[in-house]
Each structure stands twice: as structure tokens, then as C-alpha cells.
Amino acid sequence: MAGDRPRVAPPQDVALIGRSTQQRATVLAALVTAEGFVSARALYNRLLNGGSPVGLSTVYRTLTALAAADRADVVRDTNGERLFRYRPGPDHRHYLICTECGLSLPVDSGPVEKWAERIARTSEFANVRHTVELAGVCPDCGRRHVRAP
């Protein structure tokens, strides 16, 4: 798009995951700029092309640390690859993700939260976590395809 300003990551976010380094700032900024979910490799390539190369291991390390610090959401695509997404706030959300372009829309997850909570409460299980993923093809990507009947 024409009018998107480069969004930079709040510097304190870098500090959250340890020492504040050039590379971490770069990776974080790239993650913030990315609109949907991105894979570590995609981010790595993006940085390469953008002229700010960061080692692949460092990209992985940074993303993993961000996820551990609840600064990023993580999902797995169908191939088992992990996709990361910057999360400004600490709130727990669920997304509808386009399987073609990675575009993600936050969805109203109230009902699922309540449902998951009820299951957790009525079960004897401890420490119940839940993952919910909605995936489909977004309108733009859908238009790009001729669909066989």
C-alpha cells in the first residue's frame, strides 16, 4: 500500500528479552512492520533484501524469546512451520488467518474463552490451556484463483 508509515517497535520491548542489541531491534521492527503472521525464514529473507542482514539463528532466538515474553503470538501452519505475529498488548487473542497470504483478522473470541473456561473448570484437569485457530482464504486471495468445480 502507498500510505503505510514504517512502524517501529517500542525500544523497551527489546529490553524485555534481555540485552538491547542492534539485531534484536531489527528483528522486532521487521516483525512489527509485517502485517500478518510471518515465518522466521520469511523474516530472515526480508531483512536480507532490506539490507539489514541478521543471522538466521538470531532471528529464531529473538522470535522465540518474544513469544516466551508474550510479545508475539505463535501458530503453526499446515506444514508444521511456526508463524509469528507481533502483539502489542498482553491480551490473549484469536485470529482468522489467510492460508495464502498470512493476513490475520482478530476475531471475537469471547464465546470460545467462556467455553474453554467452563470445560477447564468442569474437568479434573489442571493447568488447562487452549489453542484455537481459524484459517481460510481471504477475499483478495480468493479472487486470484479460478476454482475448479
Add this chain to the structure above:
Amino acid sequence: MAGDRPRVAPPQDVALIGRSTQQRATVLAALVTAEGFVSARALYNRLLNGGSPVGLSTVYRTLTALAAADRADVVRDTNGERLFRYRPGPDHRHYLICTECGLSLPVDSGPVEKWAERIARTSEFANVRHTVELAGVCPDCGRRHVRAP
């Protein structure tokens, strides 16, 4: 446990995924016998120890085919490993899985189904699928642990 009888898979299930072979029957039987979700490798080892070795590739091929034929549920554990579970009927279910022992309990997923359907309908996305996973520690496994405060 002492009193579990060996459950065998309905023979027609083997035919569902192509030609009926000894190996496929073996894998399917082992999957049916397994109580919770199992990984391909776990199943492979089980067959090795049980004296009915089947090639690892064949185990993978069979499980993948079963999943494709809606004869098995598939989830991913935290390490990205795929876990399979035999599903007798064609109905779509969700489970509460124990992260320690793989024990799985089917849960009432009506509300999530409705929710997912509504999101799918109101979004512009096509072909919306959903995955829902509830994971925790089952009572038995919970008792086995001393928990730090």
C-alpha cells in the same frame, strides 16, 4: 492395565485407504489399541517391541492416509510433532488432551462449532477451517507431581 482386551480395527477400514495389506492392518490395529494420541514414532516402536515390525515410512504413510480419510484425528504437540488418534466415526470432535500421558477426553464442542461457523459466515473468507485444542494435566498425572508454589 490388566483387563484391556485387544481391540482390532474393522477390516473395512483398511480397505478405505487403498489396498488391504498386512502392514496397514497392523498399524491400524495398533492405533485403535492405543488409548490416547500417539506419535508415528511411538507407534513404530510399539510395533517393533510387539514383534510386528512395520517400516517407519509405512507407518507414516498409513497414518497420513487414515487422517486424509477422516479415520484419524491429528493434533500437533508443543514440539511440532504430529499425534494421531483413531476415530471410529466420521464426526468432527475436539478433545481435552493430557500433556503428560496423551490421555484424551472428548469434550462438548457444540458451542465452538457454532461460534466457528458464525465467524466463517460473517467473514468474507472462503473455506474456513478451525482447529481447537484443549490441553492440560489429567488428575492421575497431576497426582504424580509435587508442585512448586
Add this chain to the structure above:
DNA sequence: GATTGATATGAAAATCATTTCCATCTAGCG
């Protein structure tokens, strides 16, 4: 601003689940 010790980096090697290759075997039809 130099010293320094803990931390971070990155290239290459290691790991690990899963897939593919391919020579060989076998259902199952005629």
C-alpha cells in the same frame, strides 16, 4: 575512555520429524 565479564551473534554442524527414492515385493484381477 579503558577494562572486563557476562551475553549475544552467526556460520556451520547437529537434530529431529517427516518425506522421497527406488529396488523389490505382493495384492488381487483375469
Add this chain to the structure above:
DNA sequence: CGCTAGATGGAAATGATTTTCATATCAATC
């Protein structure tokens, strides 16, 4: 029985992620 498309399995390939380890850098201290 004989045939052939489909199935098998061990080894090699793949691909994402992690580890290793020698080197570089942060940031607190002198």
C-alpha cells in the same frame, strides 16, 4: 498361474529448528 499397479522399507533427502563454539558486543565499573 501370471501379470501389473500399488505397496513396502531402508537409506538418503528435506526442511525447520537448535546447538556449538569462536568471536564480537553490551554495559557496568574502574
